[in-house]
Amino acid sequence: MLFFQSEKNNFNQKLYNEISSSAPDYVFIGNSMLETRIDEIYLEKLLGDNKDVLLLTMPGGMSSSWYLYLKNFVAEAGINPDNVYIFFRDYELTKPLYRTQGEYSQKLDLLSRTEEVKFDMIINSNSGIGDKLSRLFDEIYPIQAKNNKARDLINRLSVSPYIPKIIPFTFLRVTLGLDDSNYIPVLREYKNIQNSTNDLFSRKNFRSTEIFDFSDIPSEFKKTSSFLNLMVDISDEHDIELTFVRVQKRPNSINSKISDVILNDYIDKLNKFLISKEVNFIDLEGKGFSLDYYLDGDHINPEYIKDFTEYFYRENMIYFGGEN
Amino acid sequence: MIFQSYEYISLLIFVLVIFWFLSRKIQNIILLIASYIFYGYITPWLVFLLLSYTLVNYFSALKIQNTKSQKNRKLFFAFSIFSGLFVLGAFKYFGFFIENFTDLLAYFGFLDSKMTLQIFLPVGISFYTFQTISYVFDVYKGKTKARKSIIDVSLFIGFFPQLIAGPIERANSLLTQIEKQKHFKIKNFNDGIFLIIWGFFKKLVIADNVAIISDKIFLLQDPHFSLLVLASLAFGVQIFADFSGYTDIARGSAKLFGINLSNNFNNPYFSRSMIEFWRRWHITLSIWFRDYVYIPLGGSKRSNAKTYLNILITFILTGLWHGAAWNFVFWGLYNGIIIILTRIYLSKTNFRINALGIMLTFCFIHIGWFIFRSENFYLSLLSSFSGISIDFKNFIYLFMQVLIFSLPLYIFGAYQVIITKKNNLHRLGFFDNLYIKSIIVMFLYLGILILRSNSTSDFIYFKF
Known part of the structure; x- marks a missing residue:
């Protein structure tokens, strides 16, 4: 669930x-x-x-x-x-x-x-x-671990205007934890859209001003x-x-x-x-x-x-x- | 310290637990100590900057009030205002000035290359500079009295919920509340918790998730025009959820201590014109510029030409307040021009359709956000017609993501607009019911835990 x-x-x-x-x-x-x-x-x-x-x-x-x-x-x-x-x-x-x-x-x-x-x-x-x-x-309640499932739900809903078939599968699969294997062709289409969006945002398309976070750098060798x-x-x-x-x-x-x-x-x-x-x-x-x-x-x-x-x-x- | 940290929540709970058992004076001392811990938690020397602001303005206000000579009053007033603006200018605009000045020298061949200075910008400086200016200005104009209690004035300038990104409060509103005995009211407490959770939801779930899309598109080398439209829409959602989220957390936190802060937003994306937008967006800043820039310049009391010039000056300064960069100047200018055109239109015709007005204003606002967000907006526009192609599938996929995350924002906004119109009051209708509110708070909290973005960033308005 x-x-x-x-x-x-x-x-x-x-x-x-x-x-x-x-x-x-x-x-x-x-x-x-x-x-x-x-x-x-x-x-x-x-x-x-x-x-x-x-x-x-x-x-x-x-x-x-x-x-x-x-x-x-x-x-x-x-x-x-x-x-x-x-x-x-x-x-x-x-x-x-x-x-x-x-x-x-x-x-x-x-x-x-x-x-x-x-x-x-x-x-x-x-x-x-x-x-x-x-x-x-x-430790009391690891709800953060559900983050990926929720994200998956939103990602799948986002392609639903293009692949309406994905809606029933999505809710059943993500909320009840059902198996994906019954609708592989639909998922393949969905993955293709995801991949092409990833291609759009691939590194080669970025200009040279990348955000850099200095706070990420450890100040010493611990x-x-x-x-x-x-x-x-x-x-x-x-x-x-x-x-x-x-x-x-x-x-x-x-x-x-x-x-x-x-x-x-x-x-x-x-x-x-x-x-x-x-x-x-x-x-x-x-x-x-x-x-x-x-x-x-x-x-x-x-x-x-x-x-x-x-x-x-x-x-x-x-x-x-x-x-x- | 930032709101979206366990340190802030711990500080808030700790101060709250002891706050309601203390007398008014001790309450204010505790709030002041908490404010300085909050401000100096990451960069301790900032406390000294805040303290010097406080001392200069505290003594200046007293001197202005107690000095009979008009000349001396003016001197103290000028000293206070210019010292504040000088410090703000040194931190915020000096680097920009040097960069452009050396650019100019290089252009005419006096320098080989331009210089860039990286000056650390103390967080919240634009906000508390404006708040202190308003205090001294109001004392000078006789609109408020200079206070003798340095604790109260220090707390007015440094009150932690609104210190870093507003709302920019006036002495007659915040300082008078600080001076009064505060009484615990369960309604205040409930409203406070609701605002805090709703604010966190807006920031961590809506703003941070949508930011992933807008940030990436604005980083693209040759984005397609359709992508730029999408990025502007996404940024519109991001900046509203981010800033109004911050304001809600600030207002909610203050409510827990029995203090009401001003509302900074009133469903700005449902405005019927850009004039109305600026009455609904960052309200305390708009009012500040109206009272301390636009009206002293002459406002709309003189000729049309002079009024339009005053509008342009006010909006260019508003743009510049947001940051030392040309895109902010152009954004201010753009808003000024649209407002002048709107005034001309409204003065010539009575033809108005609300829905059309809302849609048109929505477009104007988002063109503005494009200028605001894109550092090289003209380059982006030039390249956008020949850039990376985007097919319909990608566009729908990204658009739906923005839509899904922003849906709670727009639904709640539309509901508020309808309720306000119906009751002619700023009320939340059925959201005012304690049980309904508790259930919503629980769902919002679950939503934060499950849906919050993995890449949380600072609030956008921290850098202004």
């Missing part, structure tokens, strides 16, 4: 069981940046020798989800891969509160054990009064009060070969010079910190891929996912993996 449904998800034991009974050689953790860049089946083919690759992704997930994947599905599952790659962008590793509420809170429940002491500690130490109150309300430090500790305790991979920004992304200077300084500090902890760092910024390879934002177009996988394998895995 759209409104009156309070839910707290349980730990995804099924996924845990599947992983712990497998023996992947390489684990990749990330969000859509990873999903649009690494094709696990193609990578297995490139690696040969029956090497197994495991992708652990939460769409839109940030460092909180990467930490939980690393802790609960890699370290505790005892799978011992040759290397664990964590794909990130910009400041994501040290912005612990980013995307931990609303629908993300429910997604994180699936990755969390009943008690996550260190996780809670990081969240609490970074939360102001507003964040704490917001989290409290979210390694100790973020999930970065916890991930580094896990790799140390469980002897996991960990590699952080900074993915490329879209080649024509427009940042001010100030923001570029601050980001470069941040990445420099991150690099030094990881070197001091003997953790690998791969910076892909500015490497390999022209604008033609991109879909929207920093996502690689799905038709080029194999190209990127091959590039990553050739340029980074042979060296870091060691044995190929």
Whole structure:
């Protein structure tokens, strides 16, 4: 139901069981940046020798989800891969509160054990009064998680003058949670309209004056009060070969010079910190891929996912993996 | 501190809990402390700016009242007005002046390149500068008395619900309420909660969701004309929901403390002419410019030519008040011209059809919003006929999104217009029923939680 449904998800034991009974050689953790860049089946083919690759992704997930994947599905599952790659962008590793509420809170429940002491500690130490109150309300009744369903309802109603058939399906599906599969042709038409609107607003159509939010930039490199430090500790305790991979920004992304200077300084500090902890760092910024390879934002177009996988394998895995 | 933060809600609840147990004097001290916390929460030094404004105007007003010499009265009056305008000018217009001046020098070959200055604009400065000017002006004209209580005057200038984006209050309205003993009334409390929730709904659900569409279109390189029309419509919804939402939260918050702030909006998009629009849109600013610019310039008491010139000056200054940029100047000029043409039309004919008037005015307003919002509006217009094509499907999809989000705004507006016309009173009809109101508040609150935009931005009028 759209409104009156309070839910707290349980730990995804099924996924845990599947992983712990497998023996992947390489684990990749990330969000859509990873999903649009690494094709696990193609990578297995490139690696040969029956090497197994495991992708652990939460769409839109940030460092909180990467930490939980690393802790609960890699370290505790005892799978011992040759290397664990964590794909990130910009400041994501040290912005612990980013995307931990609303629908993300429910997604994180699936990755969390009943008690996550260190996780809670990081969240609490970074939360102001507003964040704490917001989290409290979210725990009492996570209605914010319904945001996507409501948005879906509005999006579908918006195409109804053009596709009247979508109205009955929309209400039943969104409010009662029915399956979409009965009306795939109608949905396909609806998706086409959405995609063509997205094309209209794609980056190539923008002029050079982009809004830039300075408040988004962390003023310092907060390694100790973020999930970065916890991930580094896990790799140390469980002897996991960990590699952080900074993915490329879209080649024509427009940042001010100030923001570029601050980001470069941040990445420099991150690099030094990881070197001091003997953790690998791969910076892909500015490497390999022209604008033609991109879909929207920093996502690689799905038709080029194999190209990127091959590039990553050739340029980074042979060296870091060691044995190929 | 911003309204749409848990910090603000916490501050409001905390102050409210203790407020009603205190005597009048202590009540005002508590409100003043809360106001300074509110204003200095993000940038603490702003409190000193506000304090210096308060001190200059407090002492100037007293001096103007207590000095018998007309010359000295004028001196104190001029000092107060010009110091306020000087500080406002330095923060808000100096960068604009330097940029245009160096542009001119570069054009004539005296400079190689133009200079740009990024000066921090203290939030709300345009609002409290105007409020202090009105206080000193009214004291000078004998319309109000200079107050001896520095606490009361400080609270009048810095009262937190209306400090950052108005309504711009007058001493005879707000200061007299501050001076009186306030009594708790359950009706005030209910009305306050309703206004706050409705204001948040307008801001977080309507304005922020529609902003996604208008912002994106205004960023496009070569938008098609149909897209620009859509962007203007969307921006019209955005700016109204955003600013009237802020005003509702401000009025609602003040009501919880037993203080009534002025209404800034009276269904402006149902106006039958641009003259009427300016009586319904940002009412306190319109009245301010009428009383302190238009009338002192001579108003409409002299020849038609002089009246039209006064209208143009007043509206160009109104545009400039909104920001130091040419699009605001052109927007002011555009409004002035339309109002002059409307006056000429109304003076020559009695032919009026309300519905047609509303539709025409709606178009004029939105052409104005296009100038207001688009920094390079002439470039946008030039490119709009040869730009990115948009098919009917896309247009309908985006238009429907704007329509769905703005529907509550227009339905409520139309209802208010009908009820007001019927009763000849500013009442909410069946919305005045406590139970109905409670149910609506609950639905609005659920709506905020479920539908609020993920990309919340500051209130638009913060930057003015």
